[in-house]
Amino acid sequence: MPQAFETLGDATVRRKRSRGRTAAAAIAVTAIVAGGAFAGLRFLPASPSEPTVGAKVASAPVTSPEQRIDDVWPQAAHEMPTKLPDGGKVRPRAFLDETTVLITAESTFEKADSVLAYNLKNGTTRKLSNIPTPQGTSLFADGFTAGNGHIAWWTARKKDGKEIADLWSVPASGGEPAIVTSFPLPPRSRDGLITALTVLPDGFAWSMGSMGVFKVPFAGGDPQAIAGTQGLHIFQWPWAGSPGPREHRSAPYQTVLNVESGERRAAVTRQNSQPLACGITQCISSLADTTEAGIQGRDGQEGRKVSLPFSAVGPQALRLDRFLTGDGPGWSALYDIKTGTAVDLKVDASGVRYLPGSDPRLLVLPRNDKFLIVNLGSIP
Amino acid sequence: MKWLLIAPLTAALVLAVGQGASAALLAVSATTDYSGEGDYWDTIPNSPNGSPTFRVYDYEADGYGVRLRSRDQWGLTSYVDQTAGADTIRDYNASPYEIAIQACNRDALSGGTIRVFNCDSWVYV
Secondary structure, eight states, X not given: OOEEEEOOOTTOOOOBOOTTOOHHHHHHHHHXXXXXXXXXXXXXXXXXXXXXXXXXXXXXXXXXXXXXXHHHOTTTEEEEESBOTTOOEEEEEXXXXXXXXXXXXXXXXXXXXXXXXXXXXXXXXXXXXXXXXXXXXXXXXXEEEEXXXXXXXXXXXXXXXXXXXXXEEEETTOOOOEXXXXXXXXXXXXXXXXXXXXXXXXXXXEEETTSOEEXXXXXXXXXXXXXXXXXXXXXXXXXXXXXXXXXXXXOSOSEXXXXXXXXXXXXXXXXXXXXXXXXXXXXXXXXXXXXXEEEEETTOOOOEEEXXXXXXXXXXXXXXXXXXXXXXXXXXXXXXXXXXXXXXXOOOSSOEEEOOOSOTTEEEEEETTEEEEEEXXXXX | XXXXXXXXXXXXXXXXXXXXXXXXXXXXXXXXXXXXXTTBOOOOOOOOXXXXXXXXXEOSOSSOEEEEEEEETTSOEEEEEEOSOTTEEEEEEOOTTEEEXXXXXXXXXXXXXXXXXXXXXXXXX
C-alpha cells in the first residue's frame, strides 16, 4: 500500500515544485500566479443538498429567496454549538422529541464516544451513555437512530479476516449500551455498509449494501432478511426503495416498496424530464436547464407545474414528502412543494454538507461555526 | 444531470467528478470508479467542456479523512483536505490548469505529520 508522510496543515492548499521542472515552466507559473489566474483546487460554497455535481442549472438567473428560515419558520430553525464546553466535537443525529436532539461527542476524529441529549430551548446537554469501542474496531460508532424508547448505532471490527458489525442499543433515557446482534458486513462498495438503521416498535431494521433490508427483535438473535428486498434501501419505514441513498447520478428511491404490505410504487414523470427528488407519494422532476418542474403523484394522477427557486438542485430524497433543498450562487434554500414557500437557509461558505441521517425531520447545516438545526416536522 | 464519475476509494471516501457551471477550458477525459476492497472499476464517457467540480464524500467513521491532490500542466501539485468527518460532503472546483486529480485517505499523526495512503489512481481531466 503506497503511503506518504507529509507535514502539512489541515484544509489548506500548498504547492510543491516538482523535481526537474524547467525554468521556462517556472516563469510561466510565476506569471500566472502573479496574474491571479492560478487558483488550483478551491472550496465551493456550502449547500445542503447534493447540488452542483449532477445539478440542473437554470437558464435564467435565480436570486436567493427574500425570506430567511428563521423569520418564516422560527419554530423550526435552531442554532447549536459544534463543540461541547470541553472541546469535544459534536454531531447532531436525530430528534428525541420536538426540542431535544440526540447528539454524539467525539474524542478523536470520527470516534464518537458518548451519546448526549441537547435541549434546543435552553442549550443544556445531558449525557445518556458512553459508546464502547471493542477490540479490533475498524469503524467507529455510526448510524445513530432513536425511537420507541431506544437509541441504537453500529460499530465494526475485524475478526479472523472478516469485518463484523455490532448493533448496539441503549434506553432513550440513558444507561449502559449492550450489543443486540452481531453479523458479517458485506464487502465495501458504493452501495454502502449499513444504512438507515431504524427503531421499529418491536426491534431494529437496517439496509445492508445491496443485500436488502434486515430486522432483529429488541431481544436480539440472528438478523432476518426481509424477502423481496434485495437491492432496496430503507427510505422511511416501512418503505424501502431504489436507487439507494448513495446513488449520485439520479434521484434516490424512485421505486419504493412497502416491506410490510408488499405495495410497490414507481416514479411517474413528465416526458423528457428527470426526477430530482422522490418521496413516498410523489416525485418532483424537471426539464433540463430550466427551473420549471413538475410534481407528480406516484399514483399517476395529473401533476402540477412549479417554478423552482434554485439554480441548482441535485439528486436527493424528498423529505417528509414535501421538502427540497437547492442552491444558487453563494446561497442555499429550502423549498416546500406543499405550500410553494422558499426560504434562505443562511448557511456559511465552509463548503461542508452533512448527509441525511436516520431522521427525515432533521436537516443539519453549517452556519458560522454553529449548526443550523431544522426540524422539518414542525413546519405546518 | 452530468455526473461523470463516482469513485469510491475505500468505502470511506468517494471522489466524484462533475461539470461545474462555469465556463471552462478542460474536459474530463477519463474517469474511474473504484472501491478498495470491492475491486470495482467503472469508466464513464467523456464530458462536454467544463471546469471540473470534484465532490469528496466521507462515508464511514474509520478515523481517516480524505486528501484530494491535483496536478497541473507545469508539474505543480496542490491539495485540499476533507476533514469534516463521516457522513459529510465537500465540493471543490479545479482551476483551468489542473490536469489530474487523485484522492487518498489521510490520517493525522502526532507532531503535525499527515500520513497519506490508499491513494486512488490519477484521474485526468
